[in-house]
Amino acid sequence: MYLNSEFWWINNIIFWWAMEKSDNMESRFGLLLRTVLLLAISSIVSSQNIIKILPGFHGDLPFKLETGYVGVGEKDEIQLFYYFIESEKSPEDDPLVLWLTGGPGCSALSGLIYEIGPLSFDYEMASWNSTTLIYNPYSWTKVANIIFLDGPVGTGFSYATTWQAYNTSDTLSATTNYDFLRKWLMTHPKFLKNPLYIAGDSYSGIIVPILVQDIANGNEAGVEPSMNLKGYILGNPVTYLHDDVNSKVEFSYRKALISDQLYKSIKTNCNGEDVNIDQENALCNKDMEAFHECTDKLSTAHILEPRCPVHASPKPKVFLKSWSPMTTFTEDSIHLLLSVSQLHNQPSMCRDYHYLYSYAWVNNQSVQDALQIRKGSKQGWTRCNLTIPYVHDVTSSVDYHQNLKNKGYRVLVYSGDQDFIIPYVGTLAWIEALNLTVGRAWTPWFVDGQVAGYTVQYYTDNGQLTFATVKDAGHTAPEFRPKECLAMVDRWFAHVPLFTQY
Known part of the structure; x- marks a missing residue:
C-alpha cells in the first residue's frame, strides 16, 4: 500500500485546523498531531x-x-x-x-x-x-x-x-x-x-x-x-x-581517430552537419563513409577498450532487449552463455559480458524474495527495457x-x-x-x-x-x-x- 489521496485529505484537514487556531500552543499541538499522523501513516500504508x-x-x-x-x-x-x-x-x-x-x-x-x-x-x-x-x-x-x-x-x-x-x-x-x-x-x-x-x-x-x-x-x-x-x-x-551525435567528428579528430585531412574535408563539405546529411552531397557522403570506416569498429562506450563480439551492454542500441535465462537462445547467445561460464578466468576479456551476471542474479527467485519484489509484477527482469511505449x-x-x-x-x-x-x-x-x-x-x-x-x-x-x-x-x-x-x-x-x- 502507499500514501493515497484519502490520507492527504486527512493530513490537510489537520494542518489547516492547526493553522486557524489563535493560540500558539494549540497550533503547535495541531502541527505535532499532524506529524504524528504522518509517521503513523508511513508505517502503515507505505510499502x-x-x-x-x-x-x-x-x-x-x-x-x-x-x-x-x-x-x-x-x-x-x-x-x-x-x-x-x-x-x-x-x-x-x-x-x-x-x-x-x-x-x-x-x-x-x-x-x-x-x-x-x-x-x-x-x-x-x-x-x-x-x-x-x-x-x-x-x-x-x-x-x-x-x-x-x-x-x-x-x-x-x-x-x-x-x-x-x-x-x-x-x-x-x-x-x-x-x-x-x-x-x-x-x-x-x-x-x-x-x-x-x-x-x-x-x-x-x-x-x-x-x-x-x-x-x-x-x-x-x-x-x-x-x-x-x-x-x-x-x-x-x-x-x-542531434548535437550530441554531431560532436563525434570533432571528438574523433581530437582523439586522433581520423586524419587532419579528413577532418578538414568534412568541415568543408558537410557544413557542420554530420547527422542529417544531404544525400545529393556526394563529397560529404564520401567523407562520412571514410569517417565511419575509421570509427565503426570501436567500442563506443570506451574507445580504448575491446569491442565485444556479442553485445550484452545496456548502452543505446547495442544491448539485448529481453534476454533472460528463459529466453530461446540463438547461436550467438549460446556462445555468449558458454563465454560467461569462463569469465572468472578472464575477467578483463570484455566488460559487456559482466552485465550478464545481473540477469542471472536478479532473476533468481531467492533474490527477488529477499528484495521483497511483488509476485507477478514482472515476468522477468531486464537491465534495460526497450519495449516500453515511450514518446520522446x-x-x-x-x-x-x-x-x-x-x-x-x-x-x-x-x-x-x-x-x-x-x-x-x-x-x-x-x-x-x-x-x-x-x-x-x-x-x-x-x-x-x-x-x-x-x-x-x-x-x-x-x-x-x-x-x-x-x-x-x-x-x-x-x-x-x-x-x-x-x-x-x-x-x-x-x-x-x-x-x-x-
Missing part, C-alpha cells in the same frame, strides 16, 4: 522493507538498504519500485540524492551495482550458477543518501495495473518521478531537511532538468512538502541528441538549463573523456552556449597526486555550474573510474573546488 541480507553477499549488509513501492497516478495505477541506501557517514546531515539511470528504461539496479552503489559483482569468484557480490568501497553512499528509482514505469520492477498506464514520455516520466518523490518524502519526513539533489546519467540528461523544473515550480507554488532542492548532477548526459517529446533539455541557471542551484556535469556515445565536446558546447561566467578556466583536478581529469568552473548571479572530465573513463564514468568519481562528488557536495589538491 517499505529493510533488507539485511542478500543472496551472494557474505554476512549482513554493511549499510542500510530499504526497498519498496510508491503508487502514483490518479488511482495509483503506476507502482514505482525503489532501492534506498542511507549514507554510510551521516544520514542526518548528508545530501539526499534521487538517482535516475538512463535508457530510457534501464533499471536502477544497474546504476546501483555497476556505477555508484555499495554492491558490485566479484567477477573473479562469480560463475553463471553462483553469483558473488562484494562491497564497493567507492560507493557514493559514502557521502550521500541515495534513492535509486526504477523509472519510467516498465523499468526494472516498476509496473502498472493498467495497460494504458505504460504509455509514457519524457514529460510524463518527469511528472511521475516528481509525484514519487513527494510521496516518498512524506513517508520519510526526517529527510525533508537534507539538501536535495536530482542526479542521473546518459538519457537522464533529458529527464533530470525537467524534474528539477517541476520541483522548482512546485516549491514556488507552495506544493507540499516543500523540497530542500539545492541542485542537480548529470553524468555523460544526453541533452540534444523533449528533443532538447537546453531550454530547461536556461530556465534554471539563475535560480541559485548548484550543478555538476561530468563526462568520461573516452566516451564515444555522448562525447564530452558536445556536452561542453551546450554548457558554453548558456553564456555563463567562467570563474576558473580549463584546469586539471587530482586524486592521489595524479591528474584525474579536467574541470571548468562557471558562475551565474547566484548559482554555479561545474564541468569535469574524468580521465580514461567512458559511458558512464563511475563504472570505469569509481575512485576518481567518488572523490569528485565528495568534493562537490562539500563545496570544495575539484581542482583542490589533497
